Amino acid sequence: MNKQELVELFEDTFPFWNKLSESDKETFMRSSQHVHFKKGTNIHDGNECTGVILIKSGSLRLYLLSEDGKEVTLYRLFPGDMCMLSASCVLENITFDVFVDSEENSECIVVGGCAYEDIARRIPEAKIFTLEVALSRFSDVMWVMQQILFMSMDKRLAIFLLDEAANASSDTVKLTHEQIAKYMGSAREVVSRMLKYFASEGIISYSRSDGIKILDKRRLRDLTR
Protein backbone atom coordinates (compact mmCIF):
# COMPACT_ATOMS: atom_id res chain seq x y z
CA MET A 1 0.00 0.00 0.00
CA ASN A 2 1.63 3.25 -1.05
CA LYS A 3 1.38 6.61 0.67
CA GLN A 4 -1.27 7.97 -1.68
CA GLU A 5 -3.52 4.95 -1.11
CA LEU A 6 -3.14 5.35 2.64
CA VAL A 7 -4.11 9.03 2.46
CA GLU A 8 -7.19 8.14 0.43
CA LEU A 9 -8.16 5.43 2.91
CA PHE A 10 -7.85 7.89 5.81
CA GLU A 11 -9.83 10.56 3.96
CA ASP A 12 -12.62 8.06 3.37
CA THR A 13 -12.54 6.66 6.90
CA PHE A 14 -12.00 9.63 9.17
CA PRO A 15 -14.43 12.54 8.62
CA PHE A 16 -12.04 14.75 10.62
CA TRP A 17 -9.07 14.10 8.29
CA ASN A 18 -9.27 17.50 6.64
CA LYS A 19 -9.28 19.27 10.01
CA LEU A 20 -5.78 17.95 10.69
CA SER A 21 -2.68 20.03 10.13
CA GLU A 22 -0.07 18.70 7.70
CA SER A 23 2.16 17.79 10.59
CA ASP A 24 -0.68 15.91 12.37
CA LYS A 25 -1.37 14.03 9.13
CA GLU A 26 2.31 13.10 8.93
CA THR A 27 2.37 11.82 12.53
CA PHE A 28 -0.86 9.92 11.99
CA MET A 29 0.54 8.20 8.91
CA ARG A 30 3.92 7.45 10.43
CA SER A 31 2.21 5.79 13.41
CA SER A 32 0.14 3.55 11.11
CA GLN A 33 1.14 0.04 10.16
CA HIS A 34 -0.04 -2.20 7.39
CA VAL A 35 -0.43 -5.62 8.99
CA HIS A 36 -1.47 -9.07 7.78
CA PHE A 37 -2.96 -11.25 10.49
CA LYS A 38 -3.13 -15.00 9.96
CA LYS A 39 -6.49 -16.67 10.56
CA GLY A 40 -6.88 -17.41 14.26
CA THR A 41 -4.34 -14.84 15.52
CA ASN A 42 -5.15 -13.05 18.74
CA ILE A 43 -4.72 -9.37 17.89
CA HIS A 44 -5.78 -7.71 21.13
CA ASP A 45 -6.05 -9.24 24.58
CA GLY A 46 -7.65 -6.48 26.58
CA ASN A 47 -4.57 -5.19 28.33
CA GLU A 48 -2.41 -2.89 26.30
CA CYS A 49 -3.48 -0.27 23.76
CA THR A 50 -3.29 -2.01 20.40
CA GLY A 51 -4.51 1.02 18.48
CA VAL A 52 -7.37 1.73 16.10
CA ILE A 53 -7.74 -1.10 13.59
CA LEU A 54 -9.17 -0.55 10.08
CA ILE A 55 -10.15 -3.77 8.33
CA LYS A 56 -9.24 -3.91 4.65
CA SER A 57 -9.97 -7.60 4.08
CA GLY A 58 -10.87 -10.61 6.16
CA SER A 59 -12.79 -10.39 9.43
CA LEU A 60 -12.17 -9.81 13.12
CA ARG A 61 -14.16 -11.15 16.05
CA LEU A 62 -14.53 -9.22 19.33
CA TYR A 63 -15.37 -11.26 22.40
CA LEU A 64 -15.40 -11.36 26.17
CA LEU A 65 -13.34 -14.01 27.91
CA SER A 66 -13.99 -15.32 31.41
CA GLU A 67 -11.29 -16.40 33.84
CA ASP A 68 -12.10 -20.03 33.14
CA GLY A 69 -11.88 -19.60 29.38
CA LYS A 70 -15.53 -19.19 28.44
CA GLU A 71 -16.04 -16.85 25.47
CA VAL A 72 -18.96 -14.73 24.35
CA THR A 73 -18.81 -13.15 20.90
CA LEU A 74 -19.91 -9.50 20.97
CA TYR A 75 -19.72 -8.73 17.27
CA ARG A 76 -17.61 -9.11 14.17
CA LEU A 77 -15.95 -6.56 11.95
CA PHE A 78 -15.69 -6.72 8.18
CA PRO A 79 -13.87 -4.77 5.45
CA GLY A 80 -14.59 -1.06 5.89
CA ASP A 81 -15.28 -1.45 9.62
CA MET A 82 -13.12 0.00 12.35
CA CYS A 83 -12.18 -1.45 15.72
CA MET A 84 -12.13 1.31 18.32
CA LEU A 85 -12.36 -0.76 21.53
CA SER A 86 -8.83 -2.04 20.90
CA ALA A 87 -7.54 1.50 21.46
CA SER A 88 -7.90 1.48 25.24
CA CYS A 89 -5.81 4.62 25.67
CA VAL A 90 -8.21 6.58 23.45
CA LEU A 91 -11.35 5.50 25.29
CA GLU A 92 -10.72 6.08 28.96
CA ASN A 93 -14.39 5.48 29.80
CA ILE A 94 -14.15 1.89 28.62
CA THR A 95 -12.97 -0.17 31.56
CA PHE A 96 -13.83 -3.67 30.40
CA ASP A 97 -11.47 -5.94 28.50
CA VAL A 98 -12.33 -7.16 25.05
CA PHE A 99 -10.40 -9.69 23.03
CA VAL A 100 -9.97 -9.46 19.27
CA ASP A 101 -9.05 -12.37 16.99
CA SER A 102 -8.71 -12.50 13.23
CA GLU A 103 -11.21 -15.07 12.03
CA GLU A 104 -9.77 -15.23 8.53
CA ASN A 105 -6.49 -14.10 7.07
CA SER A 106 -7.02 -10.37 7.48
CA GLU A 107 -5.34 -7.29 6.09
CA CYS A 108 -5.53 -4.31 8.42
CA ILE A 109 -4.20 -0.83 9.01
CA VAL A 110 -3.40 -0.26 12.67
CA VAL A 111 -3.20 3.38 13.74
CA GLY A 112 -1.06 3.80 16.85
CA GLY A 113 -3.10 4.55 19.97
CA CYS A 114 -0.85 7.38 21.20
CA ALA A 115 -0.88 9.31 17.95
CA TYR A 116 -4.63 8.84 17.66
CA GLU A 117 -5.24 9.87 21.26
CA ASP A 118 -3.16 12.99 20.87
CA ILE A 119 -5.30 14.08 17.93
CA ALA A 120 -8.63 13.12 19.52
CA ARG A 121 -7.69 15.17 22.58
CA ARG A 122 -7.00 18.29 20.53
CA ILE A 123 -9.50 18.13 17.68
CA PRO A 124 -13.16 18.07 18.84
CA GLU A 125 -14.36 16.56 15.53
CA ALA A 126 -11.95 13.64 16.02
CA LYS A 127 -13.09 13.14 19.61
CA ILE A 128 -16.77 13.17 18.63
CA PHE A 129 -16.18 10.71 15.78
CA THR A 130 -14.27 8.37 18.09
CA LEU A 131 -16.92 8.40 20.80
CA GLU A 132 -19.70 7.91 18.25
CA VAL A 133 -18.00 4.88 16.69
CA ALA A 134 -17.49 3.34 20.13
CA LEU A 135 -21.02 4.14 21.25
CA SER A 136 -22.62 2.66 18.14
CA ARG A 137 -21.15 -0.71 19.22
CA PHE A 138 -22.93 -0.34 22.55
CA SER A 139 -26.17 -1.07 20.69
CA ASP A 140 -24.69 -4.15 19.02
CA VAL A 141 -23.59 -5.49 22.36
CA MET A 142 -26.98 -4.83 23.94
CA TRP A 143 -28.56 -6.77 21.12
CA VAL A 144 -26.33 -9.75 21.88
CA MET A 145 -27.12 -9.41 25.55
CA GLN A 146 -30.85 -9.36 24.93
CA GLN A 147 -30.56 -12.40 22.72
CA ILE A 148 -28.67 -14.33 25.37
CA LEU A 149 -30.86 -13.24 28.23
CA PHE A 150 -34.26 -13.32 26.66
CA MET A 151 -34.31 -15.45 23.59
CA SER A 152 -34.96 -19.13 23.29
CA MET A 153 -32.14 -21.28 21.98
CA ASP A 154 -33.88 -22.40 18.79
CA LYS A 155 -34.45 -18.82 17.76
CA ARG A 156 -30.86 -17.79 18.57
CA LEU A 157 -29.38 -20.71 16.67
CA ALA A 158 -31.61 -20.05 13.66
CA ILE A 159 -30.50 -16.43 13.55
CA PHE A 160 -26.88 -17.46 13.97
CA LEU A 161 -26.99 -19.96 11.08
CA LEU A 162 -28.76 -17.52 8.76
CA ASP A 163 -26.21 -14.78 9.59
CA GLU A 164 -23.30 -17.12 9.03
CA ALA A 165 -24.71 -18.34 5.73
CA ALA A 166 -25.33 -14.76 4.59
CA ASN A 167 -21.80 -13.69 5.56
CA ALA A 168 -20.31 -16.63 3.66
CA SER A 169 -22.74 -16.19 0.72
CA SER A 170 -23.36 -19.92 0.95
CA ASP A 171 -25.94 -22.34 2.31
CA THR A 172 -23.23 -24.18 4.18
CA VAL A 173 -21.84 -23.17 7.55
CA LYS A 174 -18.37 -24.60 8.01
CA LEU A 175 -18.15 -24.50 11.79
CA THR A 176 -18.02 -27.25 14.38
CA HIS A 177 -20.66 -27.49 17.11
CA GLU A 178 -17.94 -26.48 19.55
CA GLN A 179 -17.18 -23.31 17.58
CA ILE A 180 -20.85 -22.39 17.29
CA ALA A 181 -21.28 -22.84 21.03
CA LYS A 182 -18.30 -20.57 21.63
CA TYR A 183 -19.63 -17.85 19.33
CA MET A 184 -23.07 -18.03 20.93
CA GLY A 185 -21.86 -18.14 24.51
CA SER A 186 -23.55 -21.48 24.98
CA ALA A 187 -22.48 -25.08 25.67
CA ARG A 188 -21.58 -27.57 22.93
CA GLU A 189 -24.16 -30.06 24.21
CA VAL A 190 -26.93 -27.48 23.93
CA VAL A 191 -25.93 -26.56 20.38
CA SER A 192 -25.60 -30.20 19.32
CA ARG A 193 -29.00 -31.07 20.74
CA MET A 194 -30.65 -28.20 18.87
CA LEU A 195 -28.84 -28.98 15.59
CA LYS A 196 -29.98 -32.58 15.91
CA TYR A 197 -33.54 -31.33 16.32
CA PHE A 198 -33.22 -29.04 13.28
CA ALA A 199 -31.84 -31.97 11.26
CA SER A 200 -34.67 -34.25 12.37
CA GLU A 201 -37.10 -31.62 11.12
CA GLY A 202 -35.35 -31.53 7.74
CA ILE A 203 -34.30 -27.91 8.22
CA ILE A 204 -30.58 -28.65 8.03
CA SER A 205 -28.23 -31.55 7.54
CA TYR A 206 -24.78 -31.86 8.99
CA SER A 207 -21.67 -33.98 8.83
CA ARG A 208 -18.20 -33.70 10.25
CA SER A 209 -16.64 -33.22 6.82
CA ASP A 210 -19.15 -30.87 5.20
CA GLY A 211 -20.34 -28.75 8.13
CA ILE A 212 -23.95 -27.63 8.39
CA LYS A 213 -26.04 -27.34 5.26
CA ILE A 214 -29.25 -25.30 5.33
CA LEU A 215 -31.95 -27.27 3.52
CA ASP A 216 -35.06 -25.27 4.31
CA LYS A 217 -34.25 -21.59 4.67
CA ARG A 218 -37.90 -20.58 4.91
CA ARG A 219 -38.51 -22.66 8.03
CA LEU A 220 -35.25 -21.46 9.57
CA ARG A 221 -36.44 -17.90 9.00
CA ASP A 222 -39.81 -18.71 10.57
CA LEU A 223 -37.96 -19.73 13.72
CA THR A 224 -36.38 -16.29 13.99
CA ARG A 225 -39.75 -14.55 14.38
Place this chain on the structure above:
Amino acid sequence: MNKQELVELFEDTFPFWNKLSESDKETFMRSSQHVHFKKGTNIHDGNECTGVILIKSGSLRLYLLSEDGKEVTLYRLFPGDMCMLSASCVLENITFDVFVDSEENSECIVVGGCAYEDIARRIPEAKIFTLEVALSRFSDVMWVMQQILFMSMDKRLAIFLLDEAANASSDTVKLTHEQIAKYMGSAREVVSRMLKYFASEGIISYSRSDGIKILDKRRLRDLTR
Protein backbone atom coordinates in the same frame (compact mmCIF):
# COMPACT_ATOMS: atom_id res chain seq x y z
CA MET B 1 -36.21 25.24 43.39
CA ASN B 2 -35.59 28.83 42.33
CA LYS B 3 -33.86 30.02 39.20
CA GLN B 4 -30.55 30.71 40.90
CA GLU B 5 -30.42 27.18 42.35
CA LEU B 6 -31.16 25.71 38.93
CA VAL B 7 -28.34 27.74 37.34
CA GLU B 8 -25.93 26.54 40.01
CA LEU B 9 -27.01 22.93 39.50
CA PHE B 10 -26.44 23.23 35.74
CA GLU B 11 -23.06 24.90 36.24
CA ASP B 12 -21.99 22.02 38.49
CA THR B 13 -23.42 19.32 36.24
CA PHE B 14 -22.64 20.40 32.71
CA PRO B 15 -18.99 21.30 32.05
CA PHE B 16 -20.09 23.04 28.83
CA TRP B 17 -22.49 25.42 30.62
CA ASN B 18 -20.20 28.42 30.31
CA LYS B 19 -19.81 27.83 26.55
CA LEU B 20 -23.53 28.51 26.07
CA SER B 21 -24.88 31.87 24.95
CA GLU B 22 -27.33 33.63 27.26
CA SER B 23 -30.16 32.75 24.94
CA ASP B 24 -29.14 29.05 24.90
CA LYS B 25 -29.04 29.07 28.68
CA GLU B 26 -32.53 30.54 28.74
CA THR B 27 -33.89 27.88 26.37
CA PHE B 28 -32.15 25.15 28.34
CA MET B 29 -33.71 26.35 31.59
CA ARG B 30 -37.17 26.89 30.13
CA SER B 31 -37.15 23.33 28.77
CA SER B 32 -36.26 21.91 32.20
CA GLN B 33 -38.80 20.59 34.64
CA HIS B 34 -38.57 19.90 38.33
CA VAL B 35 -40.38 16.60 38.82
CA HIS B 36 -41.16 14.38 41.80
CA PHE B 37 -41.58 10.73 40.88
CA LYS B 38 -43.38 8.41 43.31
CA LYS B 39 -41.61 5.17 44.23
CA GLY B 40 -42.32 2.56 41.58
CA THR B 41 -43.23 4.98 38.77
CA ASN B 42 -42.14 4.07 35.25
CA ILE B 43 -40.36 7.19 34.00
CA HIS B 44 -39.13 6.05 30.60
CA ASP B 45 -40.34 3.11 28.54
CA GLY B 46 -37.86 3.04 25.69
CA ASN B 47 -39.99 4.66 23.03
CA GLU B 48 -40.20 8.40 23.21
CA CYS B 49 -37.47 10.88 24.16
CA THR B 50 -38.01 11.57 27.85
CA GLY B 51 -35.03 13.89 28.10
CA VAL B 52 -31.88 14.05 30.19
CA ILE B 53 -32.68 13.28 33.84
CA LEU B 54 -30.63 14.68 36.73
CA ILE B 55 -31.25 12.91 40.04
CA LYS B 56 -31.44 15.22 43.05
CA SER B 57 -32.74 12.68 45.57
CA GLY B 58 -33.99 9.10 45.51
CA SER B 59 -32.82 6.52 42.97
CA LEU B 60 -33.64 5.33 39.47
CA ARG B 61 -33.23 1.86 38.03
CA LEU B 62 -32.43 1.23 34.34
CA TYR B 63 -33.37 -2.15 32.96
CA LEU B 64 -34.03 -4.18 29.85
CA LEU B 65 -37.46 -5.75 29.42
CA SER B 66 -38.21 -8.77 27.27
CA GLU B 67 -41.42 -9.30 25.35
CA ASP B 68 -42.60 -11.78 27.94
CA GLY B 69 -41.91 -9.43 30.84
CA LYS B 70 -38.52 -10.64 32.02
CA GLU B 71 -36.35 -7.83 33.38
CA VAL B 72 -32.61 -7.41 33.71
CA THR B 73 -31.30 -4.51 35.75
CA LEU B 74 -28.44 -2.71 34.02
CA TYR B 75 -27.54 -0.16 36.69
CA ARG B 76 -28.96 2.32 39.16
CA LEU B 77 -28.58 6.06 39.41
CA PHE B 78 -28.26 8.03 42.62
CA PRO B 79 -28.24 11.74 43.59
CA GLY B 80 -25.71 13.57 41.43
CA ASP B 81 -25.98 11.01 38.62
CA MET B 82 -27.43 11.73 35.22
CA CYS B 83 -29.56 9.54 32.98
CA MET B 84 -28.56 10.06 29.35
CA LEU B 85 -30.04 6.92 27.76
CA SER B 86 -33.54 8.29 28.37
CA ALA B 87 -32.78 11.05 25.85
CA SER B 88 -33.15 8.88 22.74
CA CYS B 89 -33.25 11.87 20.40
CA VAL B 90 -29.83 13.03 21.64
CA LEU B 91 -28.14 9.66 21.18
CA GLU B 92 -28.96 8.50 17.70
CA ASN B 93 -26.39 5.69 17.92
CA ILE B 94 -28.33 4.03 20.73
CA THR B 95 -30.90 1.78 19.13
CA PHE B 96 -31.90 -0.40 22.05
CA ASP B 97 -34.75 0.34 24.43
CA VAL B 98 -34.10 0.83 28.11
CA PHE B 99 -36.72 1.25 30.79
CA VAL B 100 -36.32 3.57 33.75
CA ASP B 101 -38.27 3.32 37.03
CA SER B 102 -37.97 5.36 40.20
CA GLU B 103 -37.12 2.93 42.97
CA GLU B 104 -37.78 5.40 45.73
CA ASN B 105 -39.63 8.69 45.83
CA SER B 106 -37.24 10.67 43.65
CA GLU B 107 -36.72 14.34 42.93
CA CYS B 108 -35.36 15.00 39.46
CA ILE B 109 -34.67 17.73 36.95
CA VAL B 110 -35.65 16.65 33.46
CA VAL B 111 -34.03 18.62 30.63
CA GLY B 112 -36.12 18.45 27.45
CA GLY B 113 -34.56 16.25 24.77
CA CYS B 114 -35.10 18.69 21.90
CA ALA B 115 -33.48 21.63 23.64
CA TYR B 116 -30.60 19.46 24.75
CA GLU B 117 -30.15 17.95 21.30
CA ASP B 118 -30.10 21.35 19.65
CA ILE B 119 -27.25 22.44 21.92
CA ALA B 120 -25.30 19.17 21.65
CA ARG B 121 -25.48 19.47 17.86
CA ARG B 122 -24.01 22.98 17.83
CA ILE B 123 -21.56 22.99 20.74
CA PRO B 124 -18.77 20.37 20.41
CA GLU B 125 -18.06 20.44 24.17
CA ALA B 126 -21.69 19.55 24.87
CA LYS B 127 -21.62 16.75 22.31
CA ILE B 128 -18.41 15.30 23.72
CA PHE B 129 -19.74 15.44 27.29
CA THR B 130 -22.98 13.72 26.24
CA LEU B 131 -21.21 10.91 24.41
CA GLU B 132 -18.75 10.41 27.26
CA VAL B 133 -21.52 10.11 29.85
CA ALA B 134 -23.36 7.59 27.67
CA LEU B 135 -20.19 5.64 26.92
CA SER B 136 -19.16 5.40 30.56
CA ARG B 137 -22.37 3.41 31.14
CA PHE B 138 -21.27 0.97 28.44
CA SER B 139 -18.68 -0.29 30.92
CA ASP B 140 -21.28 -0.70 33.68
CA VAL B 141 -23.47 -2.72 31.39
CA MET B 142 -20.59 -4.91 30.27
CA TRP B 143 -19.85 -5.61 33.90
CA VAL B 144 -23.42 -6.79 34.44
CA MET B 145 -23.19 -8.88 31.31
CA GLN B 146 -19.97 -10.54 32.42
CA GLN B 147 -21.50 -11.27 35.80
CA ILE B 148 -24.53 -12.90 34.26
CA LEU B 149 -22.63 -14.84 31.63
CA PHE B 150 -19.58 -15.92 33.54
CA MET B 151 -20.14 -15.81 37.23
CA SER B 152 -21.53 -18.48 39.47
CA MET B 153 -24.79 -17.70 41.24
CA ASP B 154 -23.38 -17.73 44.77
CA LYS B 155 -20.81 -15.12 43.84
CA ARG B 156 -23.37 -12.94 42.05
CA LEU B 157 -25.83 -13.09 44.94
CA ALA B 158 -23.10 -12.30 47.48
CA ILE B 159 -22.06 -9.23 45.47
CA PHE B 160 -25.68 -8.18 45.10
CA LEU B 161 -26.41 -8.41 48.83
CA LEU B 162 -23.24 -6.52 49.78
CA ASP B 163 -24.03 -3.76 47.26
CA GLU B 164 -27.59 -3.45 48.47
CA ALA B 165 -26.50 -3.32 52.11
CA ALA B 166 -23.87 -0.68 51.29
CA ASN B 167 -26.40 1.43 49.35
CA ALA B 168 -28.86 1.26 52.23
CA SER B 169 -26.09 1.78 54.85
CA SER B 170 -27.62 -1.15 56.71
CA ASP B 171 -27.03 -4.86 57.25
CA THR B 172 -30.56 -5.60 56.21
CA VAL B 173 -31.76 -5.92 52.62
CA LYS B 174 -35.48 -5.25 52.43
CA LEU B 175 -36.27 -7.00 49.17
CA THR B 176 -38.32 -10.09 48.41
CA HIS B 177 -36.77 -13.09 46.67
CA GLU B 178 -38.88 -12.21 43.66
CA GLN B 179 -37.47 -8.67 43.55
CA ILE B 180 -33.88 -9.89 43.90
CA ALA B 181 -34.44 -12.37 41.07
CA LYS B 182 -35.78 -9.56 38.91
CA TYR B 183 -32.83 -7.29 39.63
CA MET B 184 -30.37 -10.07 38.95
CA GLY B 185 -32.04 -11.35 35.80
CA SER B 186 -32.52 -14.73 37.43
CA ALA B 187 -35.44 -16.90 38.54
CA ARG B 188 -37.03 -16.65 41.99
CA GLU B 189 -36.48 -20.35 42.63
CA VAL B 190 -32.75 -20.00 41.98
CA VAL B 191 -32.45 -17.02 44.32
CA SER B 192 -34.51 -18.72 47.04
CA ARG B 193 -32.40 -21.85 46.85
CA MET B 194 -29.18 -19.87 47.20
CA LEU B 195 -30.51 -17.72 50.05
CA LYS B 196 -31.55 -20.90 51.85
CA TYR B 197 -28.02 -22.21 51.42
CA PHE B 198 -26.51 -18.93 52.72
CA ALA B 199 -28.86 -19.11 55.73
CA SER B 200 -27.96 -22.72 56.44
CA GLU B 201 -24.32 -21.63 56.50
CA GLY B 202 -25.11 -18.88 59.01
CA ILE B 203 -24.12 -16.16 56.54
CA ILE B 204 -27.56 -14.53 56.50
CA SER B 205 -30.97 -14.94 58.07
CA TYR B 206 -34.25 -14.01 56.46
CA SER B 207 -37.91 -13.65 57.17
CA ARG B 208 -40.89 -12.32 55.31
CA SER B 209 -41.32 -9.39 57.67
CA ASP B 210 -37.69 -8.33 58.19
CA GLY B 211 -36.10 -9.09 54.83
CA ILE B 212 -32.56 -10.44 54.59
CA LYS B 213 -30.11 -9.77 57.41
CA ILE B 214 -26.39 -10.18 56.79
CA LEU B 215 -24.91 -12.03 59.79
CA ASP B 216 -21.41 -12.79 58.56
CA LYS B 217 -20.17 -10.09 56.21
CA ARG B 218 -16.65 -11.52 56.09
CA ARG B 219 -17.81 -14.84 54.63
CA LEU B 220 -20.13 -13.08 52.21
CA ARG B 221 -17.13 -11.05 51.03
CA ASP B 222 -15.06 -14.23 50.67
CA LEU B 223 -17.69 -15.54 48.28
CA THR B 224 -17.19 -12.56 45.98
CA ARG B 225 -13.53 -13.41 45.32
